[in-house]
Amino acid sequence: xxxxxxxxxxxxxxxxxxAQYKSPVINPDNSVTFHVYAPNAEEVxxxxxFAEPSILKIKTKAGTxxxxxxxxxxxxGDWWSYITKPLTSEMYTYKxxxxxxxxxxxxxxxxxxxxxxFFNYFIIDGVPGSMYKTQDVAHGKLEKVxxxxxxxGMKQRRLYIYLPAEYDRNSGKRYPVxxxxxxxxxxxxxxxDYGKACEIMDNMIAQGKAEPMIxxxxxxxxxLDAAPGESPYMDAKPTSNNVSSMMGKVEKVFVDEVVTFxxxxxxxxxxxxxxxxxxxxxGGLQTIYISANHPEVFDYVGxxxxxxxxTLDNDVISRVKxxxxxxxxxxxxxxxxxxxxxxxxxDTYKDFDIKLKAQFDAKPKLYYxxxxxxxxxxxxxxxxxLKLDAAGYKYEYNETDGSHSWExxxxxxxxxxxxxxx
Amino acid sequence: xxxxxxxxxxxxxxxxxxAQYKSPVINPDNSVTFHVYAPNAEEVxxxxxFAEPSILKIKTKAGTxxxxxxxxxxxxGDWWSYITKPLTSEMYTYKxxxxxxxxxxxxxxxxxxxxxxFFNYFIIDGVPGSMYKTQDVAHGKLEKVxxxxxxxGMKQRRLYIYLPAEYDRNSGKRYPVxxxxxxxxxxxxxxxDYGKACEIMDNMIAQGKAEPMIxxxxxxxxxLDAAPGESPYMDAKPTSNNVSSMMGKVEKVFVDEVVTFxxxxxxxxxxxxxxxxxxxxxGGLQTIYISANHPEVFDYVGxxxxxxxxTLDNDVISRVKxxxxxxxxxxxxxxxxxxxxxxxxxDTYKDFDIKLKAQFDAKPKLYYxxxxxxxxxxxxxxxxxLKLDAAGYKYEYNETDGSHSWExxxxxxxxxxxxxxx
Numbered sequence: 001x002x003x004x005x006x007x008x009x010x011x012x013x014x015x016x017x018x019a020q021y022k023s024p025v026i027n028p029d030n031s032v033t034f035h036v037y038a039p040n041a042e043e044v045x046x047x048x049x050f051a052e053p054s055i056l057k058i059k060t061k062a063g064t065x066x067x068x069x070x071x072x073x074x075x076x077g078d079w080w081s082y083i084t085k086p087l088t089s090e091m092y093t094y095k096x097x098x099x100x101x102x103x104x105x106x107x108x109x110x111x112x113x114x115x116x117x118f119f120n121y122f123i124i125d126g127v128p129g130s131m132y133k134t135q136d137v138a139h140g141k142l143e144k145v146x147x148x149x150x151x152x153g154m155k156q157r158r159l160y161i162y163l164p165a166e167y168d169r170n171s172g173k174r175y176p177v178x179x180x181x182x183x184x185x186x187x188x189x190x191x192x193d194y195g196k197a198c199e200i201m202d203n204m205i206a207q208g209k210a211e212p213m214i215x216x217x218x219x220x221x222x223x224l225d226a227a228p229g230e231s232p233y234m235d236a237k238p239t240s241n242n243v244s245s246m247m248g249k250v251e252k253v254f255v256d257e258v259v260t261f262x263x264x265x266x267x268x269x270x271x272x273x274x275x276x277x278x279x280x281x282x283g284g285l286q287t288i289y290i291s292a293n294h295p296e297v298f299d300y301v302g303x304x305x306x307x308x309x310x311t312l313d314n315d316v317i318s319r320v321k322x323x324x325x326x327x328x329x330x331x332x333x334x335x336x337x338x339x340x341x342x343x344x345x346x347d348t349y350k351d352f353d354i355k356l357k358a359q360f361d362a363k364p365k366l367y368y369x370x371x372x373x374x375x376x377x378x379x380x381x382x383x384x385x386l387k388l389d390a391a392g393y394k395y396e397y398n399e400t401d402g403s404h405s406w407e408x409x410x411x412x413x414x415x416x417x418x419x420x421x422x
Numbered sequence: 423x424x425x426x427x428x429x430x431x432x433x434x435x436x437x438x439x440x441a442q443y444k445s446p447v448i449n450p451d452n453s454v455t456f457h458v459y460a461p462n463a464e465e466v467x468x469x470x471x472f473a474e475p476s477i478l479k480i481k482t483k484a485g486t487x488x489x490x491x492x493x494x495x496x497x498x499g500d501w502w503s504y505i506t507k508p509l510t511s512e513m514y515t516y517k518x519x520x521x522x523x524x525x526x527x528x529x530x531x532x533x534x535x536x537x538x539x540f541f542n543y544f545i546i547d548g549v550p551g552s553m554y555k556t557q558d559v560a561h562g563k564l565e566k567v568x569x570x571x572x573x574x575g576m577k578q579r580r581l582y583i584y585l586p587a588e589y590d591r592n593s594g595k596r597y598p599v600x601x602x603x604x605x606x607x608x609x610x611x612x613x614x615d616y617g618k619a620c621e622i623m624d625n626m627i628a629q630g631k632a633e634p635m636i637x638x639x640x641x642x643x644x645x646l647d648a649a650p651g652e653s654p655y656m657d658a659k660p661t662s663n664n665v666s667s668m669m670g671k672v673e674k675v676f677v678d679e680v681v682t683f684x685x686x687x688x689x690x691x692x693x694x695x696x697x698x699x700x701x702x703x704x705g706g707l708q709t710i711y712i713s714a715n716h717p718e719v720f721d722y723v724g725x726x727x728x729x730x731x732x733t734l735d736n737d738v739i740s741r742v743k744x745x746x747x748x749x750x751x752x753x754x755x756x757x758x759x760x761x762x763x764x765x766x767x768x769d770t771y772k773d774f775d776i777k778l779k780a781q782f783d784a785k786p787k788l789y790y791x792x793x794x795x796x797x798x799x800x801x802x803x804x805x806x807x808l809k810l811d812a813a814g815y816k817y818e819y820n821e822t823d824g825s826h827s828w829e830x831x832x833x834x835x836x837x838x839x840x841x842x843x844x
Contacts, residue, residue, distance in 0.1 A: 022657070101523070109538050109650040109659045116531050118540065123656065134654045139568035139578060146561035156561060168687060193651075228531040229615075232556040234545065235444070237531045265590060 021079060023107035024094075024122050030086045032122065034094075035107065039078035041098045046071045048094035049407060050087050070097070089126030090407055091196065093119040112194055114406075115185035115238045128414055130203075132196040137206035138165035142198050144188075147261040151222065151253050158219050158226035159258065160188045161266070162201050164212035174267045176274035176421040177214045179258070179298075180413075181283025184307075185240040187227040188219040194406050200413055210417040214266055218258050220250050220279075220286055245282060248345030251289040255297055273365070276420045278302025280409045281377070285309055289348050292355040295362040300420040302368045304412040305375050305404050308384035360393040366419055370398040370412040377404065443501060445529040446516075446544050452508045454544065456516075458527065461500035463520045468493045470516035471829060472509050492519070511548030512829055513618065515541040534616055536828075537607035537660045550836055552625075554618040559628035560587035564620050566610075566652075569683040573644065573675050580641050580648035581680065582610045583688070584620050586627055586634035596689045598696035598843040599636045601680070601720075602835075603705025606729075607662040609649040610641040616828050622835055632839040636688055640680050642672050642701075642708055667704060670767030673711040677719055695787070698842045700724025702831045703799070707731055711770050714777040717784040722842040724790045726834040727797050727826050730806035782815040788841055792820040792834040799826065 021035040073080035149157040182190035191197040204210035279287040284306020443457040495502035604612035613619040626632035701709040706728020
């Protein structure tokens with residue numbers, strides 16, 4: 001037992017020595033202090049999704065969306081530090097750059113994956129930040145489920161489902177369903193991890209701002225059936241360039257596979273009035289086409305920084321085929337997507353104007369568009385709205401600061417939820 | 423549309439250029455090639471959980487358990503590489519060390535957290551490796567759930583539940599339950615992430631080697647209610663030194679809180695014959711005391727590299743109190759554990775010999791002990807077995823190669839599953 005006492009004591013003393021710095025520290029004025037141990041580094045920088053108020057408007061160029069602002073740290077002894085100006089309430093991501101090498105903050109346990117890279121994050125309390133934290137409210141549960149699929153020769157695909165806290169207590173009650181789609185580079189984990197969808201749902205329901213609902217978060221990438229590590233195809237990597245996922249295949253099978261599965265397995269209200277579909281970026285593109293091809297299925301439609309690509313209509317399809325023919329010899333790029341020429345989903349994009357008319361003739365309760373004023377898809381969204389305006393189709397529009405970022409997508413979800421199933 | 427064609431083409435070409443190397447590459451003879459881009463580095467090493475057959479027996483010292491073997495990479499141009507000798511089937515973890523700085527393999531998307539650090543991993547097919555991969559079999563689902571708890575002043579705590587594939591198809595059927603506990607430094611995510619418990623269950627059930635069962639994976643750390651990012655206490659960090667979790671608190675409330683919740687919420691077979699409890703390391707310690715305090719609850723008990731600490735009996739308790747009194751002034755180390763003096767759970771450890779006798783008098787169907795021959799808890803397990811032998815208590819014993827590692831814990835689960843609920 002002497003040994004146990006010594007072990008406890010040494011353990012505790014060890015922790016004390018290493019606890020001399022924390023990082024990040026959120027100061028009372030909401031400035032944030034970062035510390036990093038790098039005795040031999042020549043230069044340490046910080047790349048963060050936050051911009052200090054004085055320099056809030058960072059112009060992003062198409063293709064460099066989400067580029068983080070960089071700050072230089074100051075050396076004191078073996079440690080480097082940086083203090084931001086006071087930050088507004090938000091969930092922010094960051095990394096250190098030590099002598100040009102990206103490094104995570106080893107003092108911050110909160111890390112998150114985006115596409116194929118990890119970031120640290122922290123949350124500044126207030127609105128909206130506190131909505132992204134686990135609060136002392138009733139918690140729903142998250143289920144990680146496989147469902148049968150014929151997409152791309154995979155027999156089963158993965159989706160995540162949020163069930164509201166009351167779901168298990170009310171075994172006779174049926175619930176409306178929000179289908180929430182991720183972007184290119186994302187997967188079924190994106191909305192619950194980076195998007196904090198479960199925390200948002202718990203908090204919004206607890207505050208009476210959202211109806212208790214089921215939220216379904218499928219994997220919308222053709223050549224990935226599940227997030228890394230959970231797919232049988234362990235080499236298949238997320239990438240921001242999911243060309244094969246822009247060919248209509250996901251859209252084509254969505255209602256038959258995903259909606260049918262959910263209606264069979266869960267206590268859903270299985271009619272149009274109780275189904276919403278929303279997606280960000282690529283998921284926004286998918287939302288447009290899935291909902292237009294199925295005017296009878298969704299009463300609420302949400303486009304968050306959508307790749308509206310309203311240029312994608314009939315005359316485009318032959319050009320897409322051309323591009324694919326050119327690259328047919330580099331199949332392996334597409335992971336399990338053994339048939340990059342297989343654009344059998346492309347019909348989903350055909351005759352879009354006719355389909356859109358049918359969708360609006362069927363009078364959806366909400367067609368919602370949100371985009372940041374500096375988003376690289378802003379122009380595409382402007383064009384898309386002109387098209388809707390010209391046809392006299394009603395929609396709600398939310399234009400915000402900022403660009404193509406999770407800061408915006410989480411806010412759009414907060415804004416969208418009170419508008420559905422009312 | 424010209425723009426879309428160009429975008430697709432550039433995207434694809436970009437991928438081709440960067441695809442010149444993959445890492446890791448599993449060669450036909452199961453040697454593994456690593457590549458890392460580090461043009462300016464002076465030295466690049468690889469730390470891996472694998473040992474080549476010729477040097478398989480690495481001695482670990484108490485306290486340095488799980489220490490990885492280090493290999494030097496060779497430079498060619500801007501890239502460094504290393505080829506291992508052929509490896510046996512397994513899931514292996516590794517990291518690069520570039521000029522003394524730990525770095526993940528940016529070419530390998532498969533990453534996993536252990537305590538507060540991330541590692542890359544890869545799987546060599548065969549036995550047991552293929553058991554850790556998603557196969558083309560029926561998949562169960564994983565639920566991330568909050569349950570009510572009075573432990574440490576937190577109102578709700580997190581647990582993960584695996585439900586077998588047939589659970590939703592057989593709404594009239596009830597299932598046996600395996601409670602699976604993690605080690606110090608772990609949390610409710612450990613068994614499903616690092617332990618590949620869902621893949622193991624799916625594959626073992628599909629092969630008829632395990633009964634369809636519910637697997638419950640709670641968080642057994644007193645001052646953490648949930649894994650990082652999902653707890654309201656965002657500063658609370660996993661650590662290997664969970665002193666406050668060795669004071670009997672978790673053991674004391676386990677049956678009342680966790681088992682009761684599971685029996686209420688799921689279709690369990692809620693009797694002793696259909697409950698198993700197993701844990702690794704700290705979870706093994708908890709398994710010993712939970713099962714000994716409740717001889718009527720679990721018929722199957724599994725100790726995987728357990729911290730058996732059979733030295734911990736009545737005369738020890740006052741010494742533990744002393745240690746805690748000494749460090750009472752550094753409360754903040756314990757995160758939300760506002761009362762490090764609060765050893766109200768310590769009674770769970772009292773009168774262990776009497777409790778153990780009652781447990782074996784009640785004839786458990788299985789008392790299973792597994793440990794690696796080079797594990798730092800091997801001696802403790804030897805002593806514990808001597809105690810069982812002396813009393814004539816029957817147990818099954820599985821001594822393996824290796825030390826205190828997930829390689830062993832996954833294998834112990836594979837070995838344990840066919841022995842329960844038969």
